[in-house]
Amino acid sequence: MGAKEMVEKIKSEANEASEKIKSEARENAKQELGRSIKELEEEKKRFVEAEERKGVEEKERIVRAARQKARKLRWTVEEEMIEKTLDATLKRITSVKSEGFKGNSYPNILGGLIKDSTISIAAGSSADVEVEVILSEEDAAASYIDKAMLKNLTDEISNDSGVNVRLSLSDERMKSAGGVIVRRKDGEIEVNNTLEQRMARLSTSLREEIMKTLFTGT
């Protein structure tokens, strides 16, 4: 082999080696790029899924807030109407005093309240019970409760409770739109059946009944 042939051989081998090195590098780069693209695609997929979950949560939050707002709106109207009913009820007390209510005169209504109050005072007693009835200035002045009525009530309560009850009208006056306070003479037990107190005491059932009646058919 001559020198020229040897040089050609060396160059050819070097060329071959050079191409092989470059080709391998290109292949490695291609594979590396492919892996990176695949990783980025996977990453993008996970990112989109996470963003979708966040989006759904945000949507649900908006919907929940709207439902809560709607419930509050409904509740506000219900409360307004209950308050309106209670206001109207208090205003009607005046006409109840003059016209009665559902066939019951106001003195009869007071009589019923006195009876209930006295029976609950008498319930815990075995001996005679002396009780006094306290009225508002207005009701006392109108003489809704007179001695004859107290006598009848006394008999009725004594018969019903089996306890000898004595009822009297107190000179003391209370501040109230109506109703009665019944107190044992010794002051130990008192039943407050003023209309305001009854309203407060019956608040829960009152509101339930009002709701039921107001929103029938809703």
Place this chain on the structure above:
Amino acid sequence: MAVEALKIIREGEEDGRKLLEEAKASVANILNEAEQEVKRLKESAREDEKSIASEISAKYIQEGKKEEVAIMETADTEVEKLKADAEANLESAVNVSLELILGVR
């Protein structure tokens, strides 16, 4: 003559060595380009993520708002009916209330 031949061979060897050096330089270049391309793809992906996030968020917010409008429309209608029913039943409710307060039930 032999000296001349050796010189030619040595030059050939030198050319071969240069070729290999160039090839190595090319490899570094190829790898560097690949690295740059990966970096560019990653940056592009980060940019894409921002717009994807804002598109997805906007889509669900829009859906939520749409449902919100429907819910509030229904609520408004219901509330109007509630008010109308309550106004119509107000007198009865006052009577029920009086029955309880006055103890005439």
